[in-house]
Amino acid sequence: xxxxxxxxxxxxxxxxxxxxxxxxxxxxxxxxxxxxxxxxxxxxxxxxxxxxxxxxxxxxxxxxxxxxxxxxxxxxxxxxxxxxxxxxxxxxxxxxxxxxxxxxxxxxxxxxxxxxxxxxxxxxxxxxxxxxxxxxxxxxxxxxxxxxxxxxxxxxxxxxxxxxxxxxxxxxxxxxxxxxxxxxxxxxxxxxxxxxxxxxxxxxxxxxxxxxxxxxxxxxxxxxxxxxxxxxxxxxxxxxxxxxxxxxxxx
Numbered sequence: 001x002x003x004x005x006x007x008x009x010x011x012x013x014x015x016x017x018x019x020x021x022x023x024x025x026x027x028x029x030x031x032x033x034x035x036x037x038x039x040x041x042x043x044x045x046x047x048x049x050x051x052x053x054x055x056x057x058x059x060x061x062x063x064x065x066x067x068x069x070x071x072x073x074x075x076x077x078x079x080x081x082x083x084x085x086x087x088x089x090x091x092x093x094x095x096x097x098x099x100x101x102x103x104x105x106x107x108x109x110x111x112x113x114x115x116x117x118x119x120x121x122x123x124x125x126x127x128x129x130x131x132x133x134x135x136x137x138x139x140x141x142x143x144x145x146x147x148x149x150x151x152x153x154x155x156x157x158x159x160x161x162x163x164x165x166x167x168x169x170x171x172x173x174x175x176x177x178x179x180x181x182x183x184x185x186x187x188x189x190x191x192x193x194x195x196x197x198x199x200x201x202x203x204x205x206x207x208x209x210x211x212x213x214x215x216x217x218x219x220x221x222x223x224x225x226x227x228x229x230x231x232x233x234x235x236x237x238x239x240x241x242x243x244x245x246x247x248x249x250x251x
Contacts, residue, residue, distance in 0.1 A: 002046055002199040009206070011041050016054055016207045020214015023058045023179070024065075025172070025222035035151040036106070039245055044101035045093075049195030051151055052186060053204045054211045059180040061215040066173035074164055075174050077133065078157055079181045081140020082147070086182065089148025090189040099249040101149065106245030108152045113239050115155055136160045147182050148189070154179075172222060 002008075019034040038047035096104075139160035147153030157178060161171055190196060 004203055008041060012038060012207055013210045016210040017214040020058050020211050021218040021221060024062045024215040024218020036242060036245060039102060044098055045195055049190060049200045050203050052183060052190055054207055056183045057208060057211050058215045059183055061212055062176050062219060063180060065219045066176045069169055070173035070177045071166055071170055074161060075177050077136040078140035078178050081137035082144030082182045083185060085141040085144020086148050086185045089145045092149060093193060102245045103249035104149055106242040108146060108150050110239060110242040112155050131163045144182060148186055153182060
């Protein structure tokens with residue numbers, strides 16, 4: 001039962017606003033923190049079902065500002081790779097219980113923070129690395145899978161996109177069109193799995209203004225605000241929520 005009380009909105013509204021800012025201005029990498037935060041107060045399937053329509057709304061709101069500024073070959077490669085990843089994610093979901101999903105979402109959250117720390121410390125260098133085409137398709141498949149089960153497709157896609165030496169805006173625009181397509185592909189299996197309900201629809205209606213506000217702020221922040229502080233907050237949130245989900249799953 002999804003209880004749309006004040007406690008739910010106290011958690012959900014900032015989480016959705018955060019997703020809009022991340023997807024609108026910072027490459028989508030941290031948007032899945034919202035699903036991890038919601039999974040603290042909802043069943044994982046409910047958290048995923050609430051977030052997907054809101055993520056799709058953010059996708060639509062951010063397509064126009066970045067229209068045709070993406071790298072079409074990279075977007076095409078990642079999207080084609082993501083389709084089988086979405087199928088694998090749907091098959092996994094049908095066999096996973098709530099605790100396994102909590103464990104996966106938590107592990108991906110903590111793993112994302114460690115991955116970003118490795119990049120920041122210079123332990124992992126991707127900028128300008130010449131990866132083969134199959135690596136892009138594989139990154140798309142992993143992105144499709146992790147996007148399906150935890151809305152966390154950003155990090156796998158980033159591995160490929162960072163290796164391409166794209167400008168900041170081209171990188172951002174490519175993530176926008178990529179996850180616009182991936183989220184559309186996820187919607188049908190989500191509906192077939194029963195993740196959309198009348199209650200999640202009511203939650204979507206109530207949270208839609210926060211999604212649009214976040215998208216609007218993110219597009220403007222992309223050109224005005226340094227990323228360091230935003231992602232520092234993101235990493236703290238992901239570390240705390242991810243660890244909490246792992247503890248809950250194992251206990």
